[in-house]
Amino acid sequence: MSTLEQNIEKLHELLARFQKDGIKNRIAGEDREGAAGKFLNTSPVDKSVICEVAQGNSDDIDAAANAAADAFADWRDMPATERRKILIRVAEAIEARAEEIALCECWDTGQALKFMSKAALRGAENFRYFADQVVQARDGQHLKSPTLMNITTRVPIGPVGVITPWNTPFMLSTWKIAPALAAGCTVIHKPAEASPLTARLLVEIAEEAGLPKGVLNTVNGFGEEAGKALCEHPKIRAIAFVGESRTGSLITKQGADTLKRNHLELGGKNPVIVFNDADLDRALDAVIFMIYSINGERCTSSSRLLVQDTIKEAFEAKLVERVNKIRVGHPLDPATVIGPLVTEEHFNKVTSYFDIAKEDGATIAAGGTTVGDEGYFVRPTLFTNANNQMRIAREEIFGPVLTAIPFSTEEEALQIANDTPYGLTGYVWTNDLTRALRFTDRLEAGMIWVNSENVRHLPTPFGGVKASGIGRDGGDWSFEFYMEQKHIGFATGQHKITQLGK
Numbered sequence: 001m002s003t004l005e006q007n008i009e010k011l012h013e014l015l016a017r018f019q020k021d022g023i024k025n026r027i028a029g030e031d032r033e034g035a036a037g038k039f040l041n042t043s044p045v046d047k048s049v050i051c052e053v054a055q056g057n058s059d060d061i062d063a064a065a066n067a068a069a070d071a072f073a074d075w076r077d078m079p080a081t082e083r084r085k086i087l088i089r090v091a092e093a094i095e096a097r098a099e100e101i102a103l104c105e106c107w108d109t110g111q112a113l114k115f116m117s118k119a120a121l122r123g124a125e126n127f128r129y130f131a132d133q134v135v136q137a138r139d140g141q142h143l144k145s146p147t148l149m150n151i152t153t154r155v156p157i158g159p160v161g162v163i164t165p166w167n168t169p170f171m172l173s174t175w176k177i178a179p180a181l182a183a184g185c186t187v188i189h190k191p192a193e194a195s196p197l198t199a200r201l202l203v204e205i206a207e208e209a210g211l212p213k214g215v216l217n218t219v220n221g222f223g224e225e226a227g228k229a230l231c232e233h234p235k236i237r238a239i240a241f242v243g244e245s246r247t248g249s250l251i252t253k254q255g256a257d258t259l260k261r262n263h264l265e266l267g268g269k270n271p272v273i274v275f276n277d278a279d280l281d282r283a284l285d286a287v288i289f290m291i292y293s294i295n296g297e298r299c300t301s302s303s304r305l306l307v308q309d310t311i312k313e314a315f316e317a318k319l320v321e322r323v324n325k326i327r328v329g330h331p332l333d334p335a336t337v338i339g340p341l342v343t344e345e346h347f348n349k350v351t352s353y354f355d356i357a358k359e360d361g362a363t364i365a366a367g368g369t370t371v372g373d374e375g376y377f378v379r380p381t382l383f384t385n386a387n388n389q390m391r392i393a394r395e396e397i398f399g400p401v402l403t404a405i406p407f408s409t410e411e412e413a414l415q416i417a418n419d420t421p422y423g424l425t426g427y428v429w430t431n432d433l434t435r436a437l438r439f440t441d442r443l444e445a446g447m448i449w450v451n452s453e454n455v456r457h458l459p460t461p462f463g464g465v466k467a468s469g470i471g472r473d474g475g476d477w478s479f480e481f482y483m484e485q486k487h488i489g490f491a492t493g494q495h496k497i498t499q500l501g502k
Contacts, residue, residue, distance in 0.1 A: 007113065007332040011103045015050060022052035023196050025060055025220055026203045028067035029213025035059035036225060041196055044110035044340040044347075044376045045331060053196050056221035058229035061188065064217040065235040068159035068186035071214030076156050076184040080135045087131035087182060089209035094124035094174075097205065101170055104197040106331040109166055110340035110376065113332050115294050116168070123174035123202075129458045130182035130478070137183055137479050140486075147495035154483040156184030157261065158237040161230040163223075163251070164199070165243045166192035166342050167297040167398075173199060176240045177216065179478035189218045190230055192243075194343050196220050223247065231255045238481065241265065242299075244396075245422070245467045263471035263481045265299065265463060267396045268424030270445070271417040272302035275410075276311045278429035279451070284318055286453040287402070290427065292326055292380045295338055296400035297346075299468075300425045300447075300454045304393055305404040306413050312406045316365065316384055319404070323366040326380045338400055340375040347376035350399035353392055357383045360390040362403070388416045396422070410435060418444045424464035425454065446472075 001009075022038065024031035034054030041050045054060075075083070094101065101120040106113050140152030160180050164173045169191060180187050191199035203218045219226050231239055231254035238261040241251050248264040255262060272290065274283045290302040307315050331339030341347045354368045367381030380400040383392050392403045407413040417426060426445035430436055440448045446464040449455065456462070459475035471481055 004330060004333040007103060010099070011107055011332065014100055014104060015107070018051040018197065018200075023054060023200050023220060025054045025056050025064075026200070026216075026218040027060070027064045027214075028071075028217065029207060032060065032063070034221065036221065039193065039222075041108070041194075043107050044342055045107060046374050047344075047376075050108065050197070053193070053220050056190075056219040056226040058225070060219045060221070061226055061229035061233055064188045064219050065159060065230075065233045067214040067217055068188055069235045071212060072156075072159055072186045075181075075186055075212060075215050078184075080137070083182070083184070084131045084134040086210045087127050087134065087178065090206050090211065091124040091127035091131065093205045093209050094127065094202075095121065097201065098124070101198050101201055103332065104201065105168075105170055105195070106339065108195045108197045109169065109342050110331055111168065111295060111297075112336045112339045113334055114337060116331075119168045119171040122171045126171070126174040126178045126458070130178040133179075133475075133479070134182045137483065145489075147492060148489040149492050150487060150489045153486050153488070154479065155486060157482055157484050159186045159188065159235055160238045160240065160482065161188050161190065161233075161236045163190045163227055163230065163239065163241045163243070164192060166195040168294060169195040170198035170202065172242050173202060175473060176242070177202070179473075180240070180482050181211070181215065183479050183482035185482050186215045187217065188230060188236065189216065190226050191218065191220065193220065193222050227251075228254055231260065232258065234258050237261065238263070240481070245469075248469065261481070263473070264469045265471075265473065266422075266424075266467060266469040267398075268299045268301070268422045268464060268468050269304060269394065269396050269420045270300060270302050270422070270425040270427070271304045271306050271420075272427035273306045273407075273413050273417060273429065273439070274308065274311070274315065275413075275428075275430040275432070275435070276308040277431050279431065280311065280315060282451070283429040284315065284322065286427065286429070287319065288322055288326075290453050291402045292323070292338060292400050295341060296380075297342065297398055301398075302425070302427050303397065303402060304388075304417075304420075305402055306407050306416055307404060308413070309406045309408045312404075316382075316404055320366045320382060323380050323382050323402075328371050328377055328379055338377075338380055340377045341399060342376070344376060346398070347378070350397055350401065351378060353395075353397050353401060354381070357386075357390075357392050360386070360392060362386040362390060362392060365404075367400075388419050394420065410439065414439060414442055418442075421467040422464070423466035424468035425449070427453070
């Protein structure tokens with residue numbers, strides 16, 4: 001039996017429980033049907049039905065908000081060392097069930113096992129990292145003045161909503177939920193309707209690890225019902241969201257009346273700039289990895305290649321050769337690099353850009369075709385002879401599609417790179433240190449890597465500028481979002497107090 005066949009057999013055993021019982025909402029430690037009924041969850045691999053999923057609405061969100069509010073005080077006041085122990089147990093349980101999580105995620109989203117096996121373990125790393133920050137999360141400063149000893153401290157903001165997307169959903173949900181729990185907040189998680197499986201696994205893992213009932217609640221459903229109700233609920237103090245910029249704007253409006261704090265991790269049309277003095281072999285590896293891994297369905301993908309004109313022809317020739325060798329196939333096959341796109345709607349969106357590229361006058365140098373008719377498969381695609389005014393260069397395609405744009409000078413490269421509504425990441429390839437310093441200083445992006453692909457380091461700030469988001473994840477930046485600053489001033493003597501009415 002091949003590895004693929006073994007993985008499919010394991011998957012069927014794992015899915016049997018979901019197919020029998022469906023996925024319920026989890027509120028205050030209890031399974032609940034959705035107040036709006038049920039919807040079907042299907043696999044992008046072969047369009048088959050995976051299971052029924054509870055469809056939540058404002059009633060379910062209200063119940064979850066009340067549960068989170070009721071559980072907040074006890075979780076907030078639990079000794080930090082005890083909260084740390086629970087979060088470490090969550091991390092250990094994730095590691096123990098990493099294969100189960102990865103297999104379910106592949107079937108649910110179409111992502112290749114090559115990447116999802118690591119994503120599950122990264123989820124454990126998120127919990128372990130933030131668990132280690134629990135004890136000092138409330139630490140503040142001592143700011144002495146002539147008459148007062150001023151101290152600052154931080155306290156958890158309260159119940160928060162976490163809305164996560166369908167691309168690498170398990171890892172991204174832990175990225176948000178782990179620091180919220182470490183800060184002392186309680187959570188309502190609204191996962192993307194297209195990828196509910198591993199959200200269910202996470203809440204089960206957390207409760208089995210000792211997380212008290214009501215501290216983490218999961219409500220499935222659609223953005224216009226459950227998501228809107230979560231953003232508008234008065235007991236929810238903050239919303240952490242990962243997704244499209246359009247939706248981020250809507251979330252801001254929905255939370256305005258209740259003065260929600262928002263952390264929005266949104267879209268990108270990220271440039272990778274390759275100068276002619278770069279290590280071109282390493283640059284080629286990084287360019288390919290950052291757009292064709294994870295199906296190109298990630299906000300930090302380098303979807304615009306800005307390549308200096310003196311190396312354009314040779315670099316693009318090597319790129320075409322490599323792209324044509326990338327394997328598209330069943331996501332549970334360890335040799336697969338690109339699996340199917342997540343939904344029919346997203347498949348139709350991505351493939352529509354094949355015609356748009358031709359209409360714009362670009363060349364489809366590789367790919368630009370679908371694969372089979374069983375699932376939502378597309379070939380990795382490269383557009384060349386493009387310019388930055390084309391739709392393929394301006395709109396977030398969010399698939400395995402790269403647009404190559406030539407430039408001649410450093411100033412031109414910078415102008416093209418910044419000429420976008422987005423500003424999430426940028427990647428610069430050059431061996432000229434002074435150029436790297438100049439360029440990164442003026443590049444409009446929240447995160448920039450020089451001579452590297454995206455290598456995430458958890459203590460560093462993650463987030464974008466312009467239409468790519470508001471706020472930062474990672475390290476102490478996460479606690480700044482999930483906690484409120486408090487100032488307390490202690491008089492150090494009997495300083496003069498102005499007397500009125502005496």
